[in-house]
Amino acid sequence: MTDSRYPIGPMPIHLSLTPQEREEALGAIRALPAELRAAVHGLDDAQLDTPYREGGWTVRQVVHHVADSHMNAYVRVKLAITEDTPTVKPYEEQLWAELPDKALPPEVSLELLERLHTRLMTVLGGVTDWAREWTHPAQGRTYTIDTLLGMYAWHGRHHVAHITHLRERQGW
Template sequence: MNEHAANESELEALRYPIGRPAQLEAFEDDQLEAWIEDIRRLPDRLEAAIEGLSEAQLDTPYRPGGWTARQVVHHLADSHMNAYVRLKLALTEDKPTIKPYDENVWAEQPDAGSLAVGASLLILRGLHTRWAFLLESLTPEQLRRSFYHPESGTWTLLGVQTEHYAWHGKHHASQIASLVERSGWR
């Protein structure tokens, strides 16, 4: 393997420590319980990943050219709030078109760059409690409701969205945990 390919492979492993998302188009009802549990557990998983980190450590990028650990925590709150709103829209409207946003521009805002991570951890704790509760209450028919994403031109079933955000939370918590391990901070 040449050096360029090795560097790309290393960056891929840093960016996707648990692998890339599944890109599902359908799901089976028996898969939902594990995904909902992953959503419920994200705040604990994230708190464990950042436990004891100093402000300087939180301001360390998890990979070259990547967000800082602090930005990752705030991104999770931003992203998962948007996901929850999309879920509610799909439950209360007929095939809604959701509002896209630029996650990189959001991550550059002052709150994501310098605010203490505790604010987003509080959001995530409350949000994920509500999200898991709501998901557990949905019927199989409701989980097959969908929303339209105008940038990607795709329809997403709520059950598929559940899988994606179960993965998304583990993905970002693992990025931080990997940074901590590689840096020898614990």
């Protein structure tokens, strides 16, 4: 049985990646805006407002959530590069997903993600030390920029799969 919440399995937490794994993760992050755009292509408003699973976010909320999350990713990467073991700021993603911007057209967040990932990929292109650390206050341990790569490569695919699996199930 696959858990509809975790169509590609749980988020990986790696402290270091091999050069090959890093290239793969960078490729996934680079590809995400186009893959998310393709995942929602052609959906009408009623389809966009359909939960991807019972009790879950709508397709529209999933798209806006990816933008919320990856804005935080961008900030976390820049903090990790520019400060010594910074503590990142967690956020209440469920509450963020209920704010009034949840009703905007997905296009707003698709364009945001395209621009954001251009900047994120450019920043990542300058990283020379993938082991630079950061901490998460809830977990009380340190992670690395490699950890962020693995997390956010997974995160984009995870949410794209929510949408593509819904479309398969619905025959959309």
